[in-house]
Amino acid sequence: MHLPAGVVDVTALIEVVRISALPVGQGAPYPGAVVAHWAGSEATDALASIESLPGSEQHRCGFSPGWGLRAYDDSLGLALFEAAFCFRCHEIRMHGPAVPPASATQFFDADAPQAQALLRLFRASAARG
Template identity: 65%
Template structure:
């Protein structure tokens, strides 16, 4: 799924999550433990890198992926 530009612009924190199981229901995040946090320039660089990938690579995942990224917007 492509993120809307507004969501990318509002992101202040990215968490790398080690997935521990499949979601319990449709539409909920994969459960897991955050193993890294990126803020500021690191978060912006990660989003820029993802944006430069070809469309098919941006959406690639397996049936049971081991890692995910969670983008956290600035709370107002």
């Protein structure tokens, strides 16, 4: 998966979101409960894990993401980007000021070990919250 250029180096905080619905409009945040905050090496490791996701072809499910994240720089202002993960259709949708249009929709192999490790990380974060 391709994250927006330069975001790994400037991300100071990640919010992990248990997505409850689709956004109300294009570019709006995905609604849901923030179940964890990752900072420092935890944030860096998570972004590296996401970048390691192998690509895949699209699977049809209608895009029903269960997990998402929002990445912030030190200012903790507007999110650099938000990513929503659908492990059924193998799709990731991203938006935010750091996201070029060509990267807004990507497909990943949700059955790959890296993806399953990321899913376990999401679930473990929610269980701790």
